[in-house]
Amino acid sequence: MKKNSLIVAFLSLLCATGLFAQNRYELNSDWKCRSIKEEKASGEDISSPSYTLSGWNNAVVPGTVLTTMLANKEIPDPFYGMNNEQIPDIYKTGRDYYTYWFVKNFKGEQPENGNQVWLKFRGINYSCRIYLNGKLVNKEPYEGMYLRKSFNITKLLSKTGDNRLAVIVFPPDPVGNPNGGQGGDGTIARGVSHQYVAGWDWIRPIRDRNTGIWDKVYIEKTGCVNLSDPHIITQVPGKRTPEGKQSEALIKVSTEVENASDNVVSGVVKFSVEGNVISKEVTLDPNSKQTVSLPVYKMQNPRLWWPSGYGEQNLYKSEISFEENNKGISDSESVQFGVREIQTQWNPITSSREIHVNGQKIFIKGGNWIISDAMLRFTPERYDAEIRYHRDMNLNLIRIWGGALVERPEFYEACDRYGMLVFQDFWMSGDCNGRWLDPLKKEDQWIRRNYPDNHSLFLECAADMVKMVRNHPSLAIWCGGNEIAPPDDILTVLRDSIITKLDGTRMFFDFSNTERMSLNTIGGNGDGPYSIQPLSVFWNHRTWPFNSEVGSVGVGDYESLKRFIPEKNMVLPVYHPNEKPNETADSVWTYHTYTGVGYEGFLEPYGTPSDIKDFCMKAQLVNYDQYRGLMEGFSSHMWNWYTGVIIWKTQNPWTAMRGQMYDYYLDPNACLFGLRNGSEKLHAMCSPVDGTLMLVNNGFKACDNLTLTATWFDMDGKSSEITQQSTSIDASSSKKLFSIKKELDALAKEKGGFLRLQLMDESKQVLSENIYWLADGTGKYSGLSRMNKAKLKVSVKPLKAGKVEVTLSNPASNPVAFFNRVSVIDKKTGERVLPVFYSDNYCTIVPGGEKKIEIECNTSSKSRQVITVAGWNVELQEIIIPKIK
Incomplete structure (x- = not known):
């Protein structure tokens, strides 16, 4: 009898849940x-x-x-x-x-x-x-x-x-004059809306x-009682690790409850998670609304949520409902949440803020995000792909720039799945909101500092957006605005009332490069540089200790440019070493934000590009090197110079030609894979400044019994071991070993060559592999232009629907097979299938070496798909993906 009662109750719950879902x-x-x-x-x-x-x-x-x-x-x-x-x-x-x-x-x-x-x-x-x-x-x-x-x-x-x-x-009113300024004439900021639509240095105006x-x-449809904006707070005391049994966590639940009827209504508010229920009886006056807080739930042995690279992204499904006495469920809301706690701590060595999750400090490796699509064409599928790309770059945070919006729940759901912490700005920017004098702005700097016109509306919107996204475990930081704080009356209410009362669990920064986050110990604006740099700058030049914006180049490859540049405009930019700007480009390129400084002569060491395809290939070499070098340089100073770095920027919401790891069409370029390499959890690297070999460990555990080997390969593929060293590294640290600069200088002097670093455990499993290409004694990559061809052996094996494994093998008699791009092509159209997720790409395979790459993509197309492989000195190969037997 008891069993039957349970079945009936379970079926009733299913019916009620299904009813309200429908x-x-x-x-x-x-x-x-x-x-x-x-x-x-x-x-x-x-x-x-x-x-x-x-x-x-x-x-x-x-x-x-x-x-x-x-x-x-x-x-x-x-x-x-x-x-x-x-x-x-x-x-x-x-x-x-x-x-x-x-x-x-x-x-x-x-x-x-x-x-x-x-x-x-x-x-x-x-x-x-x-x-x-x-x-x-x-x-x-x-x-x-x-x-x-x-x-x-x-x-x-x-x-x-x-x-x-x-x-x-x-x-909006006013709509702003798109006069070429950042946010046009600035008046778009008088309303409570996004500012980039009047134009910026990375986009043209949205008409x-x-x-x-x-x-x-x-x-x-509900009963007479409607639930809205449920709120779940998770508290995780102490310092936790991802493994093992966990101490209890505290779950605090509240919800807004509205009685829309003309009668007094009594009932029970319930919170259900994994068969556990907490509840509270309430009585609601007619046509009234109140916030109901439930008793604290002590969750035993919780499955914790961690940022990417540090542990699992465990998520719980829960339901909050109101059951009217003797009348059944009036309304219910499903809420997904993660059990974690965000903390911050001031680092007196770096003079900047550390971000902690579940008691563990996290070295922040982030990317700045504008918006998924500049014309607001949002889909869960696009969000999923973009956030997955950020996860695949071994990043752990995304900052939402203040000239756009509070991102949508679907964005946050993807960040929850992939372990991306989120730094969320509100709607201010230094450009529009009066951080400095600007002749392109219509109104005085001090008038602009009081934008928007309607402060009450700004605060109403802010409170509503906090309610919309506050349950997501990925949300880590609130920020008043990009490079400028809101007006004092907005700031005070936002910081001391709205964030405190409606959230109360996350750090709030007045603005993105505030000294409350990162103390100005070096001068300047607290962010940048933004253009291409000698790699030594990232290693040797100290910027702000938590840099909210630092970036470089990002032009896509030839296939990417063809998607939005007409054929007649696929014209090679021309470098002028003694002029400013030092590059001239086609007007369509310029319209799509290819800047006057462009690659600033950084392609020249590879040889002046002969045509547009050669330009794009050499641009990818610089892209890879820049972003690997950027993250390596910052990581080399973790906890003594820096507590975090956020790249400006990792994506573009339209067809631009700068600051992107993948293009608008979700096609990754070499920036993504250079960053992926330089950001890996356990990483071996070599300083371009003094040749020092280093290790970086982003994990919570020390790594012992490691072996680091440094091997040189010349342009003919001949190898010689420079050093082999037994070593170890503490948790969450970087470690200097010793310099091999003299050896590298001697080996690279004539033609340049390749340095391969391999970090192995005691069973000889490779934990990190990093291959650098080095210039000759004059700073040119003279040997690359004279490399012999290397014929790679390529095999393709389907693993399951939508997933294949590509193996690249380079015979021992070959030279190095340098910088190989793997693509998935639709055989019928000849175009790349997008998006596609690669475990690695732009790979270099040494003689006798092998590289396995796992690829995931949508295989629903009826057309056959092929794998293509081509590299610097590797001819194009096409292999049809076999069907799964």
Whole structure:
């Protein structure tokens, strides 16, 4: 009997859970739109189901006016060539040009028995009026890009079940003059929205300023009580390790509970996780809302969440529900969370902040992120790919730059999965918000420091965004703005009230390069350099001890450029060593942010590029070297100079030609793999300054009984061992061994060559391999241009659907097979399959060596896929991927 009761209870829980899962759905298709220049009817008329929509266009929702126009082929792709110049800019057309009606018909009858129906918006840019079935829904203004809104539409639903929703969306005001400044003339910052849309040094203006219903729209059905914004806090006392049995963790749960009925309602708020339930009885006044806090749950032996490279990203699925007395579940919310605690500590040696997770200090290796797509075309699949790339670069943090937005829940879900800590800025930038004088800005520096115009709206949006993402374990740091703090009245409330009361678990920095994070001991702005550097700079020149922005080059390869540069513009940039700027490039290149300094002559040591393909190949050599050298240099000074470094930047939300590890189309370039190498958890490296061999250990455990070998390979492939050393390294540290500079100088003097470092454990398993190519005594890579061809042996083995193993073997009689790019190609189109995830790439294989690369990609295409391999001195090979037997 007891067993049957349990089964019935379990089935009832499943039914209730399924019921409420089905009672929330997204309005994401079959929308119609029309410009207000074409449609003069009132919202009451347009939202009447009988009003004809003949002649209206299909609309993209979630989306913007521009994404809708692009889908309807009214504009060319603004990311290709100079197409963006063909699209009218809102500053010249006026706001009415991009003010649109968006209309959606949907089914839904008025519920009975006190049940409620809610219309929910997750983001509209910039302001709107909402109508349903001839009635105005939002009696109060709805404005601000970052504000979610929920409306009880129970009484507005049609009795027939045929409903029409009509939303008129107005652009930001002012829209800003895109005059070439960072954020144009700066006035875009007077509103509470993203600033980059008026143009920046890495993007051209977005012509409609991303006006539209840009984020999700939901219909949700509940009982008379609605739950919203549940909050889960996890506390993990002490210093933990990823392995072994864990001491208990404390779980604190609260939720907002709204009684939408005219009656007093009593019931129970419950939190359920893995069969454990905590609850609290509550009584709710009519038409009231309150926050309910449950008793603290002591979780035994919790599975902890760790940043990537330090442990597993364990996640728990939970449910918070309200069960009305004698009437069953009124509403429930599913919440996924990770058990971890973020702490910070001041490092007096570096004079900067350390980030700790579960009591362990983490050396921060991060990337700056703007936004996934500049036109707000967000998908879970794209988020997943981009965050996975960051994980694959052996990074552990992503900083969300302040000129964009608080990232979407789907972004944070991907960061939770892949172990990326997140440093989240609010919506300020030094450029627009008055950090300095700027002749391109319309208003005085001190006027700009008081942007935005509506401080209360900024704070309302900030509070709402904190509620939206605070349950994600990946969220680590809040920040008031990029390179500038908000106005004092905003800052005080944001820091001392909103963050404290609505979160209370994370560090808040006033601005991204504040001295509360990183003390100014060297002068300057606290960030940079941003351009290509001699590798010695990263090792020998001390920057701020927690550098929030430092970066270099990032032009993609030839296949990448072809996707957005017209063939006639695939023109080789010309280097002028004695002029400033020292490079001239085609106007389309310049439009896509190829800067006047470009590669600054760093390609010349490889020989002046002969054509565009040669340019792109040599650019990848510099890309790889730059980002490996950057992370190696910072890691060599971990805990004595630095506690963290965040690269500016790791991705581009449009087709730009700088600061990216992969292009807009998700095609990785050599930057990604150079960074992956230099950032690996346990790493052997050689200083370009003095030839010192070093080890870096990012792990929590010391590594003993290690053997480091340094081997030289000349341009013919002949090898000679320079040294073999038994060694060890403490946890979370870097260690200098000894210099081999004299040996390297002598060996490289004539033609240059290759240095291979291998770090092995006592069973001779290679834990780290790092291959450098060295210039000759004059600083040129003269030997590379005269290398003999190396014919690699390539084999391809399918492991499972979507996963193959490629083995590259270099016969012992060969020279070094240098810098080989592996790609997955669609045989029918001849184009790369994207995205694709490689365990390594741009690989160098020494004579007698072998490299296994695991590749994961989508194999749903009916066309056969092939593997291609080509390198500096390796001819192109194509191998069809065998079918799984």
